[in-house]
Amino acid sequence: MSDLENRTPSHPGRRAVIVGAGIAGMATALRLHRQGWDVVVVERAPSRRSSGYLLNLHGPGFSAAERLGLVPALTPRDIGFFTSILVHADGREKFRLPAAVTEAAVGSRALSLFRGDLESALYDAVAGQVDFHFGTTVQAVAQTPADVVVTLSDGTPLQAELLVGADGVHSRVRELVFGSESDHLVDLGHMVGAFPLETLPEQVPEGFGSTFIGPGRTAAVMNLGPERSSAFFAYRCTDPGGDLALGAAPALTQAFGDLGGGVADALRQLETSSDTAYFDSVGQVVMDHWSQGRVVLLGDAAWCVTVFAGYGAALALDGADRLGTALTEHDHIPTALATWETSLRPEVRKRQALARKGISRFAPPSRAHVWVGEQMLRAIQLPGIRTLVQRAIARANN
Ligand SMILES: Cc1cc2nc3c(=O)[nH]c(=O)nc-3n(C[C@H](O)[C@H](O)[C@H](O)COP(=O)(O)OP(=O)(O)OC[C@H]3O[C@@H](n4cnc5c(N)ncnc54)[C@H](O)[C@@H]3O)c2cc1C
Incomplete structure (x- = not known):
């Protein structure tokens, strides 16, 4: 049994909306669902994306996959x-x-995988337990200290305690809540x-x-x-x-x-x-803060380190797992998000610097x-x- 399966649901009934069914979004869905959260995932693509490109998980990336209980499903797909x-x-x-x-x-302790195989393993781990809205995006976000309301592109309003923007380097959540892409994306x-x-x-x-x-x-x-x-x-x-x-x-x-x-x-x-x-x-996405109130960015949406780091998937898995830990340890969501960010920032800074060197x-x-x-x-x-x-x-x- 993985570490994750051993964890007792700590937050039954709390709802999170996650935008993006990529590695970051599905890893977060898996982690929060296993903690007892009610999770809704909103994905712009009409269905799950397929094979994609080859990526490597080693070192902390492999360890994060292990903590999420993914290694047994990933090993047969290892190239x-x-x-x-x-x-x-x-x-x-x-x-x-x-x-x-x-x-x-x-x-x-390394895996070489097609991105789609990692996404499939994540999807299989949450299928039937998390509510997926494919072919949908987010149109508006409004938050109060008590909740966040996400309006989907089909007009559906979703009320939640937490909104996770895991919608990649060109994040719509980032644009809606944190401002224009040109303020954060460094070409x-x-x-x-x-x-x-x-x-x-x-x-x-x-x-x-x-x-x-x-x-x-x-x-x-x-x-x-x-x-x-x-x-x-x-x-x-x-x-x-x-x-x-x-x-x-x-x-x-x-x-x-x-x-x-x-x-x-x-x-x-x-x-x-x-x-x-x-x-x-x-x-690279460079931001002073990855969260605002009850909205948090995770994965490439928050910190894209780029292909030159060879580490973005690893950080997406690690970031999702650490977010789960922070939300278990702190009931107050802004405090949980601030603690999470402090724990992750040094690693992201290091990987972004290595990527620039690696060009x-x-x-x-x-x-x-x-x-x-x-x-x-x-x-x-x-x-x-x-x-x-x-x-x-x-x-x-x-
Ligand atoms: C060629 C290449 C090789 C790489 N190699 C490695 C490697 O070896 N090791 C490694 O660790 N990392 C590697 N990376 C980096 C890694 O693939 C990324 O960092 C990782 O996939 C980011 O995951 P993500 O979920 O944050 O974003 P994404 O994978 O971009 O997923 C975002 C999801 O959000 C959806 N979405 C986008 N906009 C919206 C919207 N408005 N509404 C709803 N949904 C939306 C997208 O359809 C997608 O499903 C590589 C990247 C590339 C390009």
């Missing part, structure tokens, strides 16, 4: 470690980074695209990932078998608005169309299935930076250096 082949622009191999090297660096001048591959990319051997890292950009194509293969692209961009207007397939083809290997194949697949693609500019790994500023990055990846394979890397990862995870 595991795989060997990466670093390639030239035309797809020719430069060198390999064996799976065992990554495994030794990251450790065994990092890069674009990211990631999507599952329905057809296996022939140019990449099965069981391997192929990665090209050049000045200002990274392209990775993973051939891990049916329903496990995907592509990832990150690039520096001076006009993110322009590329967003262009759309995923044309913008990524413009930025990566010259590359060989599996990239051309992945881009061709994107042209016919762009609805499953993630494509957005990279921006140059995904989009090296020059050929010299590419060369230095490659030497570091080659060096990781030397036992002495590997130990140093393991220690650095352990430090970053603590």
Whole structure:
């Protein structure tokens, strides 16, 4: 039995409205439901979102999944470690980074999952016990010291003790309660695209990932078998608005169309299935406060650390679990929210700083930076250096 299942319902009859059925929203729904709250989840998408992109949970992210009781459901969906082949622009191999090297660096308490599989595990844990409103958003929020009333896009008013805005980096709850997106979203001048591959990319051997890292950009194509293969692209961009207007397939083809290997194949697949693609500019959400009265933001809506941190899902799980703890310990909601924020802020600040530093790994500023990055990846394979890397990862995870 997980820690969470052992917890006794502490707040029967209290109602929370959660906007967003992503990782943050569903983890919060799970945590609060298990504590005895009556939970309503409002999701703009007409139904549950599917596979998405590949993400890693290790260190505190794995621990949070464990505390939420998710690991048994996630383990069969774990993609595991795989060997990466670093390639030239035309797809020719430069060198390999064996799976065992990554495994030794990251450790065994790690999961590699499609975002949709993590969302499915969360959904399965609350299905039938939490009230989901798909195809719905929030139109207005009004609060008094005693309650918060959320008006949905279909006109339904919902009265609750707590409203959680877990509606992602472009949060509507944030806009309604905390002000305009431009006051909180700091653009990092890069674009990211990631999507599952329905057809296996022939140019990449099965069981391997192929990665090209050049000045200002990274392209990775993973051939891990049916329903496990995907592509990832990150690039520096001076006009993110322009590329967003262009759309995923044309913008990524413009930025990566010259590359060989599996990239051309992945881009061709994107042209016919762009609805499953993630494509957005990279921006961090920076706010002085994550709550106001009975309204709290959680996950990317509050603190988006970006893909360059590789830690947003981990923080969403950890943040949801810690929110549950704070609400158990403090009946007065604003006090619970303030305590929760104090416990989480140092970690978020650290991850945002690491993400800004990490940009140059995904989009090296020059050929010299590419060369230095490659030497570091080659060096990781030397036992002495590997130990140093393991220690650095352990430090970053603590
Ligand atoms: C390519 C990529 C790779 C990543 N890799 C990792 C990794 O390895 N490890 C890691 O820990 N993190 C990783 N991340 C980050 C992680 O995926 C995010 O931080 C995490 O998914 C954020 O979850 P969320 O629930 O806060 O937001 P989201 O996943 O954006 O979910 C928000 C939900 O709210 C819904 N919504 C939006 N607007 C509204 C509205 N107005 N009304 C109602 N519903 C709404 C959306 O449809 C969605 O369901 C990665 C991110 C990307 C893009």
